[in-house]
Amino acid sequence: RNTLIGLIFEKMKYWFYTLLIGSLLVSYFGVAQKVVKDTDITLVNTYDKYVENQYDYDGRDTILKRFKNELKSALQNKGLKDYFFPKWDERQAIVASKDSMLTILSWDWENNGTYHKYESMYRFAKGNSIYTNFLYEDKGDEEEAKTAIYYKIYQLPDTSYLIKGWGTHGGGKDFFIFRKLSYKDQQLQDCKGCFAGKDYFFFEKSRGDD
Numbered sequence: 001r002n003t004l005i006g007l008i009f010e011k012m013k014y015w016f017y018t019l020l021i022g023s024l025l026v027s028y029f030g031v032a033q034k035v036v037k038d039t040d041i042t043l044v045n046t047y048d049k050y051v052e053n054q055y056d057y058d059g060r061d062t063i064l065k066r067f068k069n070e071l072k073s074a075l076q077n078k079g080l081k082d083y084f085f086p087k088w089d090e091r092q093a094i095v096a097s098k099d100s101m102l103t104i105l106s107w108d109w110e111n112n113g114t115y116h117k118y119e120s121m122y123r124f125a126k127g128n129s130i131y132t133n134f135l136y137e138d139k140g141d142e143e144e145a146k147t148a149i150y151y152k153i154y155q156l157p158d159t160s161y162l163i164k165g166w167g168t169h170g171g172g173k174d175f176f177i178f179r180k181l182s183y184k185d186q187q188l189q190d191c192k193g194c195f196a197g198k199d200y201f202f203f204e205k206s207r208g209d210d
Contacts, residue, residue: 039074040087046070047091051110064109068121071105075123075132097153101125102161102181102188104135106149114170118147124188131186135163135179145202148177156180160191168207175204 050063074080084096084103093106106120120135136146148165156162160182168174178201180191190199 039077039080040083040085043067043070043074043085044087044091047107054110067107068119071121072132075103075105075121076130078128078130081123081125081130093149093151095151095153097161098155102153104150104153104163106135106151106165108149109138114168116147116168116170117144118149118165118167120148120150120165122188124183126183131183131188133187135188146177146179146200148175159183161188169204172207173204174207175202177202 046063046067050060050067053060053063074085082100085094085105088094088105092108094103096103101124103123103125104120105122106118109117109119117138119137121132122135124131135150136143136148138144138147148167150163150165152164154162154164160180163179163181165177165179166174167177178195179199180194181188182191183189192199195201
């Protein structure tokens with residue numbers, strides 16, 4: 001009888017700890033999912049705040065800077081390594097490579113009339129490490145041709161990536177840009193001189209043309 005009671009007691013302890021661990025795991029993943037969702041919503045809300053204040057030439061720059069800091073923090077967060085920001089994708093542009101290592105987020109300044117300016121950041125996840133930086137950040141220099149909304153990534157046999165972007169500067173025209181990126185020295189780098197001596201290929205056309 002004592003042995004039977006002992007067995008019942010042991011079974012009760014087993015199920016108690018199993019339920020306790022299960023509850024803790026459910027709670028943990030619930031909190032983690034909320035953090036992920038809140039991060040996505042925060043990015044959208046900060047960007048929307050920037051758009052709302054796009055003609056407040058002092059305040060908008062501060063908001064845009066905050067947005068970039070929030071985005072960089074989110075892309076560097078290892079807990080978000082496999083998260084692709086669906087809320088942001090509804091409003092702007094995000095694309096990931098088939099191997100999920102390279103993710104690119106792009107956005108439009110939306111305050112330059114018909115002459116659009118676009119910026120973009122990337123997340124490159126290699127093993128347990130994450131590297132992030134700007135693919136293009138406006139600094140008023142000769143690199144402005146690289147301003148685009150990036151929406152396609154092709155994986156090439158040499159482990160590099162060919163990325164395709166689109167944009168418009170008004171005047172009834174739009175453009176496409178291609179860049180070949182490789183991981184080197186803990187960052188993604190353009191292939192130097194790979195496009196007829198340039199590190200990108202830029203093509204502009206009338207919007208009515210294929």
